[in-house]
Amino acid sequence: xxxxxxxxxxxxxxxxxxxxxxxxxxxxxxxxxxxxxxxxxxxxxxxxxxxxxxxxxxxxxxxxxxxxxxxxxxxxxxxxxxxxxxxxxxxxxxxxxxxxxxxxxxxxxxxxxxxxxxxxxxxxxxxxxxxxxxxxxxxxxxxxxxxxxxxxxxxxxxxxxxxxxxxxxxxxxxxxxxxxxxxxxxxxxxxxxxxxxxxxxxxxxxxxxxxxxxxxxxxxxxxxxxxxxxxxxxxxxxxxxxxxxxxxxxxxxxxxxxxxxxxxxxxxxxxxxxxxxxxxxxxxxxxxxxxx
Amino acid sequence: xxxxxxxxxxxxxxxxxxxxxxxxxxxxxxxxxxxxxxxxxxxxxxxxxxxxxxxxxxxxxxxxxxxxxxxxxxxxxxxxxxxxxxxxxxxxxxxxxxxxxxxxxxxxxxxxxxxxxxxxxxxxxxxxxxxxxxxxxxxxxxxxxxxxxxxxxxxxxxxxxxxxxxxxxxxxxxxxxxxxxxxxxxxxxxxxxxxxxxxxxxxxxxxxxxxxxxxxxxxxxxxxxxxxxxxxxxxxxxxxxxxxxxxxxxxxxxxxxxxxxxxxxxxxxxxxxxxxxxxxxxxxxxxxxxxxxxxxxxxxxxxxxxxxxxxxxxxxxxxxxxxxxxxxxxxxxxxxxxxxxxxxxxxxxxxxxxxxxxxxxxxxxxxxxxxxxxxxxxxxxxxxxxxxxxxxxxxxxxxxxxxxxxxxxxxxxxxxxxxxxxxxxxxxxxxxxxxxxxxxxxxxxxxxxxxxxxxxxxxxxxxxxxxxxxxxxxxxxxxxxxxxxxxxxxxxxxxxxxxxxxxxxxxxxxxxxxxxxxxxxxxxxxxxxxxxxxxxxxxxxxxxxxxxxxxxxxxxxxxxxxxxxxxxxxxxxxxxxxxxxxxxxxxxxxxxxxxxxxxxxxxxxxxxxxxxxxxxxxxxxxxxxxxxxxxxxxxxxxxxxxxxxxxxxxx
Numbered sequence: 011x012x013x014x015x016x017x018x019x020x021x022x023x024x025x026x027x028x029x030x031x032x033x034x035x036x037x038x039x040x041x042x043x044x045x046x047x048x049x050x051x052x053x054x055x056x057x058x059x060x061x062x063x064x065x066x067x068x069x070x071x072x073x074x075x076x077x078x079x080x081x082x083x084x085x086x087x088x089x090x091x092x093x094x095x096x097x098x099x100x101x102x103x104x105x106x107x108x109x110x111x112x113x114x115x116x117x118x119x120x121x122x123x124x125x126x127x128x129x130x131x132x133x134x135x136x137x138x139x140x141x142x143x144x145x146x147x148x149x150x151x152x153x154x155x156x157x158x159x160x161x162x163x164x165x166x167x168x169x170x171x172x173x174x175x176x177x178x179x180x181x182x183x184x185x186x187x188x189x190x191x192x193x194x195x196x197x198x199x200x201x202x203x204x205x206x207x208x209x210x211x212x213x214x215x216x217x218x219x220x221x222x223x224x225x226x227x228x229x230x231x232x233x234x235x236x237x238x239x240x241x242x243x244x245x246x247x248x249x250x251x252x253x254x255x256x257x258x259x260x261x262x263x264x265x266x267x268x269x270x271x272x273x274x275x276x277x278x279x280x281x282x283x284x285x286x287x288x289x290x291x292x293x294x295x296x297x298x299x300x301x302x
Numbered sequence: 303x304x305x306x307x308x309x310x311x312x313x314x315x316x317x318x319x320x321x322x323x324x325x326x327x328x329x330x331x332x333x334x335x336x337x338x339x340x341x342x343x344x345x346x347x348x349x350x351x352x353x354x355x356x357x358x359x360x361x362x363x364x365x366x367x368x369x370x371x372x373x374x375x376x377x378x379x380x381x382x383x384x385x386x387x388x389x390x391x392x393x394x395x396x397x398x399x400x401x402x403x404x405x406x407x408x409x410x411x412x413x414x415x416x417x418x419x420x421x422x423x424x425x426x427x428x429x430x431x432x433x434x435x436x437x438x439x440x441x442x443x444x445x446x447x448x449x450x451x452x453x454x455x456x457x458x459x460x461x462x463x464x465x466x467x468x469x470x471x472x473x474x475x476x477x478x479x480x481x482x483x484x485x486x487x488x489x490x491x492x493x494x495x496x497x498x499x500x501x502x503x504x505x506x507x508x509x510x511x512x513x514x515x516x517x518x519x520x521x522x523x524x525x526x527x528x529x530x531x532x533x534x535x536x537x538x539x540x541x542x543x544x545x546x547x548x549x550x551x552x553x554x555x556x557x558x559x560x561x562x563x564x565x566x567x568x569x570x571x572x573x574x575x576x577x578x579x580x581x582x583x584x585x586x587x588x589x590x591x592x593x594x595x596x597x598x599x600x601x602x603x604x605x606x607x608x609x610x611x612x613x614x615x616x617x618x619x620x621x622x623x624x625x626x627x628x629x630x631x632x633x634x635x636x637x638x639x640x641x642x643x644x645x646x647x648x649x650x651x652x653x654x655x656x657x658x659x660x661x662x663x664x665x666x667x668x669x670x671x672x673x674x675x676x677x678x679x680x681x682x683x684x685x686x687x688x689x690x691x692x693x694x695x696x697x698x699x700x701x702x703x704x705x706x707x708x709x710x711x712x713x714x715x716x717x718x719x720x721x722x723x724x725x726x727x728x729x730x731x732x733x734x735x736x737x738x739x740x741x742x743x744x745x746x747x748x749x750x751x752x753x754x755x756x757x758x759x760x761x762x763x764x765x766x767x768x769x770x771x772x773x774x775x776x777x778x779x780x781x782x783x784x785x786x787x788x789x790x791x792x793x794x795x796x797x798x799x800x801x802x803x804x805x806x807x808x809x810x811x812x813x814x815x816x817x818x819x820x821x822x823x824x825x826x827x828x829x830x831x832x833x834x835x836x837x838x839x840x841x842x843x844x845x846x847x848x849x850x851x852x853x854x855x856x857x858x859x860x861x862x863x864x865x866x867x868x869x870x871x872x873x874x875x876x877x878x879x880x881x882x883x884x885x886x887x888x889x890x891x892x893x894x895x896x897x898x899x900x901x902x903x904x905x906x907x908x909x910x911x912x913x914x915x916x917x918x919x920x921x922x923x924x925x926x927x928x929x930x931x932x933x934x935x936x937x938x939x940x941x942x943x944x945x946x947x948x949x950x951x952x953x
Contacts, residue, residue: 041413046413047413049413097609104359104413105650107412108359108547108551108646109646112639112642112646113643115638116635116636118635119633119635119636122632122635123632123633234424237417237420238417238421241414241417272432273428275425275428276425278421279425280425282417282418283418283422286407286414287406287409
């Protein structure tokens with residue numbers, strides 16, 4: 011087999027893998043503050059993409075559509091937090107797993123009926139012409155994914171480190187009770203994390219849609235792989251999700267090339283189950299000491 | 303007895319009624335629905351084992367339905383075998399694959415577990431789709447219903463077969479869940495650490511429960527295959543999984559009846575959605591119910607505003623939607639979502655949970671009388687307190703990164719004594735206890751119990767070796783009664799193998815166990831509260847119950863981790879008396895305590911720790927006067943030659 015083709019497959023796979031990493035990063039944001047994740051995150055990606063498409067069709071330029079989409083994502087994230095997560099967290103139960111699945115199902119059905127069941131193209135001003143870098147063809151569209159992913163992750167990490175609100179976020183992540191005693195409202199911080207997570211999901215939708223098209227089921231495969239990335243990397247390592255995301259993207263691109271496209275999902279799922287068996291806290295996760 | 307009769311009677315009436323339906327009604331459509339009801343009943347009973355008893359969100363159950371269906375289908379089409387081998391194969395496929403998935407997945411909790419099961423389900427759909435040579439892929443697999451012992455199964459006969467299987471599954475599960483197994487399943491949901499420390503293998507029980515539930519999923523799959531006689535991978539996806547969860551949650555978790563009610567709802571749902579008129583009636587009823595419950599909850603202040611209002615809003619959306627939308631079938635998923643949302647938020651115990659409360663009020667059937675307590679001298683014979691070395695720690699170390707929590711500890715605990723372990727906060731007492739009981743693996747050093755090296759790093763195996771402990775932060779099984787808490791830990795009574803338990807032939811040992819558990823409850827003064835849930839006991843009673851539960855292990859060594867912490871003075875006095883009673887039975891005790899009066903009153907020997915090392919050892923009086931101990935607790939004594947040395951010490 012030609013090394014150039016393998017390289018090509020690996021690079022475009024890895025760029026795609028950055029989208030998984032971005033969605034997985036959204037899981038980490040909410041897991042840090044509340045030890046919960048939104049199981050309907052894929053539907054959030056999808057409805058935000060549809061909403062952004064509507065904005066574009068209404069004539070909004072790209073630079074105005076993106077913030078609009080992010081805002082919508084944040085709002086939907088807040089809806090999930092209020093309706094699905096807060097009560098369960100107050101009761102210290104794991105009801106949020108079921109409730110976030112349910113809210114996702116509602117979003118799915120709403121999208122099916124509002125925007126239709128068909129896949130639609132997502133117009134973008136960024137060109138899809140390949141450019142030649144180091145012997146590999148990459149499109150500007152694919153590069154825009156990388157730029158967008160690193161930009162938002164960088165911004166959020168800066169926010170967490172440099173602003174007072176961000177420090178409050180870190181404080182709640184480190185110790186919820188201690189943060190509460192210092193006068194930080196953990197409820198508001200959890201809301202903030204769900205808002206941010208929603209925005210991150212929306213951006214993932216906006217970045218990936220021009221490549222994959224927009225449809226109600228666009229995120230169902232995406233989300234499984236994002237889950238795999240989050241669990242394999244560990245739910246507390248932002249650096250880990252990027253590495254694992256790119257690795258998984260490259261791996262599945264090669265798998266679908268050699269085994270057939272039906273097996274595309276398999277490497278991620280097998281990787282996940284293997285990681286669970288060998289390192290339950292994730293490859294980059296920290297083991298916790300049990301205390302009684 | 304009356305209670306049992308009522309329950310059994312209700313079961314008998316329902317099953318008899320269901321069995322006679324084909325004789326009275328000849329509507330093939332209705333018969334089809336009833337057959338499906340039986341199949342989904344088995345499926346949901348299986349799902350309830352993980353979702354209800356283990357308390358984990360299991361998203362792989364639909365995969366076991368599919369794998370079981372394909373297994374049965376392939377046994378018939380490829381191997382040409384009959385109904386019985388096909389159903390057996392379906393069950394075994396569920397059991398084995400369920401066990402294989404559970405081995406890695408059940409090391410996880412909560413979200414990671416749900417993710418792992420979700421991934422398994424996706425993987426199995428992929429496999430069914432892609433292994434075209436075997437399964438026919440997306441084209442599907444057609445099969446015809448094989449004969450059973452030479453009889454062709456007409457729809458009524460097949461229906462009866464499904465009903466008989468449901469009844470058998472029902473009976474076996476009822477026996478299992480009422481036994482020590484079922485109690486263990488519930489206990490490990492409340493506190494996995496405590497089940498391990500009580501010698502009930504947490505992990506093994508979880509895997510067994512998951513495999514069992516999956517086996518039922520496989521069996522239901524086999525019946526599903528023979529019912530529809532056509533299989534497609536797309537039938538077993540996430541959508542169906544959501545509906546199954548709806549069934550279990552709506553029906554009521556931890557309840558066979560709940561699974562039955564849930565199955566009924568699932569079977570009737572498509573019919574409900576196909577007629578707009580019918581849908582409007584039911585959504586209106588749902589809205590009225592949510593409104594009534596919400597208002598009642600708000601007025602009586604039993605529910606939070608969100609819990610009362612959210613279901614009303616969700617049901618209101620259903621009603622408004624039902625009036626606006628032309629075709630309710632298009633909004634199927636949104637309708638499921640709103641219904642499920644209302645139930646999860648507003649009726650977390652499900653229909654059966656709600657009904658059970660209601661019926662309990664209506665009939666007020668007393669609990670079956672408990673046996674007389676067993677004789678303590680026979681069940682827990684007095685051991686000789688010969689003062690020989692029971693537990694020997696040699697140069698024990700446990701470091702956490704750079705923190706030397708325990709740093710070179712050598713100590714001998716003599717048989718029949720109460721050995722105190724004291725020291726200031728952070729001196730390493732709890733770490734020592736956690737190393738002895740197997741929660742932590744020692745960094746270096748050895749531990750020997752009666753000259754035999756203790757297993758390290760496994761609560762379960764240390765418990766099996768004869769060490770029992772209590773917990774500083776209570777680790778009771780809150781949802782179980784005081785009696786059941788003790789029963790879970792009880793050693794040496796449950797001997798009957800699983801098949802006997804399943805067939806309900808293990809009742810006699812259950813009575814023996816109850817008698818022994820009651821004797822232990824009597825020892826700590828809780829006999830009259832045996833049937834109260836642990837979470838409803840007073841704080842003092844909970845501390846006492848922890849000791850009774852540890853005693854149920856009939857241990858050689860009992861470790862009491864701050865048994866008087868947070869107790870009011872009268873309770874402390876009682877606690878001292880209980881510990882003395884246990885001591886009189888010759889059981890060796892390690893006592894960690896902050897109350898010096900308790901230590902002085904009880905202990906034969908006291909070891910004082912500071913900074914992970916021993917600073918003094920001896921009788922309570924010797925230790926109290928030891929200068930290093932005084933220093934560790936009160937700080938450096940004032941040095942006369944230093945300026946300001948005569949000032950009082952800071953508090």
